């Protein structure tokens with residue numbers, strides 16, 4: 153079953169009197185339980201692809217369907233419920249805790265405060281950021297902020313998670329642990345579409361994008377990401 157479907161999607165932006173084509177006839181399918189990574193150079197069109205895939209922006213040509221439904225259709229779309237979007241960083245929120253900030257997504261869907269907090273606490277634990285619940289979001293380390301952002305997107309129990317550069321600005325150990333988290337979310341049945349800046353392990357498919365066009369697809373060996381571990385000190389003789 154295809155959960156997310158893009159067909160011949162083209163997206164243009166006006167640049168003064170000029171026009172910039174950010175996506176050119178992009179087609180792709182994402183299935184439940186799949187981790188699909190889109191990688192490319194800077195300005196290759198990754199973020200635009202994700203915004204259009206999440207229904208944040210509409211394509212100029214082509215169609216985007218989520219669960220068979222046109223994302224450009226009338227009525228409330230799945231964004232913020234069955235479709236979770238996470239941009240590069242957890243939003244800077246003033247005067248609240250990480251727990252409450254994550255809970256907001258659930259409150260916006262009609263949950264009471266206690267139920268929303270309980271759901272937020274569950275997803276923060278799930279993504280390995282349970283220790284951050286009481287923090288001010290501005291205190292978070294980069295990797296914690298990414299995990300909290302993922303928790304915020306997960307709190308509405310989405311079937312598709314769209315993430316823009318979830319491994320940027322973190323060291324190699326943290327990057328591999330984050331990839332391992334994305335892999336485990338996909339293994340739980342969530343479809344994950346993530347833009348990355350480099351080839352990564354653990355994805356089911358890697359799509360290369362260049363100048364707004366999908367250039368190729370690699371199917372890496374389906375192996376779990378093995379996080380790098382610091383080497384043990386050699387025992388002294």
Ligand SMILES: Nc1ncnc2c1ncn2[C@@H]1O[C@H](COP(=O)(O)OP(=O)(O)OP(=O)(O)O)[C@@H](O)[C@H]1O
Nearest residue numbers: 165166172173174193194195196197198199200201
């Ligand atoms: N809102 C916008 N208005 C005008 N041009 C845009 C807009 N968003 C993207 N573009 C242009 O579309 C192209 C693709 O940009 P996009 O941000 O999708 O690429 P990216 O691969 O995510 O790049 P980055 O390395 O900046 O993250 C670029 O040339 C960019 O300038």
Ligand SMILES: [Mg+2]
Nearest residue numbers: 198199200316
């Ligand atoms: Mg980008």
